[in-house]
Amino acid sequence: MKTKHVTSQDVANLAGVSRTTVSLVLNDVEGINISSETRQRVIQAAETLGYVPNANAQALASRRAQIIGLLLTRSPHHIASDAFITQLLDGLLEVVHQRDMRLLIDILEPEHQKEAYLQLVRAKRIDGILMSGPRFDDQALVALEEDGFPTVLIGQLPQTSFCSVDVDNCASAKMAVKHLINLGHERIACITNAAPFYTAAADRLKGYCLALEEAGLPYDPVLVRYGDFDMQSGYRQMKDLLEKGDAFTAAFVASDTLALGATAAIQEHGKRIPQDIALVGFDDVAFARYLNPPLTTVHLPVTELARKATQMLIDVLENDLPACKQVLLETHLVVRQSCGAHLVPLKGGETLGE
């Protein structure tokens, strides 16, 4: 690296003022009087030298790293098949950039979770944590909560004091299943998106149960399977459901990613979607509308979730308390063709053309 580092002292020298003045000017400190003439001189000097403050020195002195951490608690393998992360990044970086902050991203493997949290927090690398997809059994989160470290969950963890941004997974799942019931289905299978210690998985399953209950349909455990984030598990669970031979005419797969795997299993089994088995997914990932047949699913406003969560976190950082502790965003059902609704003459789904 050839270019030598320019320090605020260099700027001060060029502008003929003290380093303090440089700092005061460039940080726009309020309640301090600097003549607009010297102010200009400083700004000019900084510009010509291409001065950029050393972030570490700033962080050390100001006790703010200006970095927020996005922590993912799933295993790298699951991360790799997570269709959300990119959308999360989108919303997250948008807000982070607005505030002139940066994003540190990390995966915490379950074994070293607790230490890893504390490492990041105690090392003061990050000012706050954004945590996607919390689990009930996350012990490290307990430590964070006790510590009062600024944290916002993307997802929820009941009985904790965490700030969170989420959708109503239960109600959304219920809506999806209800849609199938309204289409006349009575034997509806369910594959969850993940193991039940993931809060979202548990809630979606609850929504499935509630929908059945309200419709007076029996809950049959034979028709319920637990997925594990990736397509493969969707494929496997659906294959198992089909091979076990318990009849069902529809399935609610609580994740589009798994639904894709399920679709493959169904078609491989010689059944048609939606004629033989109607399918509803969850998430409305990018590929949902391009599947064959296009997947009916619950739209999750992922980018908006990320935006809101980030804003909330920054809010906590700046004001020491958030404007609102728990936020729920709206979802809606996107009716395409995998549920068969277009066969019942009601209204058409969207087209790919727009």
Next chain:
Amino acid sequence: MKTKHVTSQDVANLAGVSRTTVSLVLNDVEGINISSETRQRVIQAAETLGYVPNANAQALASRRAQIIGLLLTRSPHHIASDAFITQLLDGLLEVVHQRDMRLLIDILEPEHQKEAYLQLVRAKRIDGILMSGPRFDDQALVALEEDGFPTVLIGQLPQTSFCSVDVDNCASAKMAVKHLINLGHERIACITNAAPFYTAAADRLKGYCLALEEAGLPYDPVLVRYGDFDMQSGYRQMKDLLEKGDAFTAAFVASDTLALGATAAIQEHGKRIPQDIALVGFDDVAFARYLNPPLTTVHLPVTELARKATQMLIDVLENDLPACKQVLLETHLVVRQSCGAHLVPLKGGETLGE
């Protein structure tokens, strides 16, 4: 945050030594003699206090932030539909964690690109840059090159001195198209993954051309379209190809993501894959094998690319020069059903069951 920050002074006090000794012990500085007795005392003290060094102070003093930056140059929208990032993260974080480093991720919007680079570099927030998907017209990269800032490309940029890890996009594309030619196709359309100022897009197109040339087939510009990263563009370009009416029996879509969109367009147009149009993609993203029909595609070792690139970058950081400047990893064609090869009795593709 309740827990007060533990400094190395606290550790020193508890161990009854000086702060210097603490630093020397915990950093395992070579060529320095510390009696194993005090060494133990220090380690013990650090442990009981739960001491974690302040990363910013360390960075400031040692001039190493222990953070590498992953920079993405596409627009947030394109990021959101990028099926790679998660896989990249996987390989990247694996290596980064091994070295006890961290990952900062950032999207550089084309407008502020150059400044943004310099911000990160001059602020010494990151020790090195990992740059995914470089473009020919990236002026900021020129600045980086001149500056000699440690940088590794995931992708390539000919005529530059950058370290890079990539696949042979040209040869891989050629292999894919050749496969179609071997199956008897003579009119083969092509949709690139992106605009031609992305190096990968240009190379893949070149591979397409070479394959035609070697087979003595004419290059027909009418059959070539430029994609733009997302499914929508794949859909649009394929629709356009179909509606223009220029006959073709096969298509090489240089990105699975776009291929999915193309698939939807083809099926919507009432054509069958592969009977009417044989399709070969590129990338072998997670969903490729689950599509209907399963997508024949070029397998890209994304995670391995990320791993190698990260290792190379760290190599540069530690030794000031890499073991090897440019690395190419192997690709291979994954034959599934979208190309129709299974209809010609040669050998079957993989099954979903494994």
Next chain:
DNA sequence: CTATATTATTAACGCGCGTTAGTAAAGCGC
């Protein structure tokens, strides 16, 4: 027993910046 090499430890400085307390100059009424 003194001179020198070796081992074990620390005082002190610097990394680059934010910030407080304090100084100097200028303005203002009397």
Next chain:
DNA sequence: GCGCTTTACTAACGCGCGTTAATAATATAG
């Protein structure tokens, strides 16, 4: 002219750590 406020600026300290040069304690050689 003298006090008093306001304005404009700076010296100096601290953030927490790495590191060098120096010191003290001990061992070895002459």
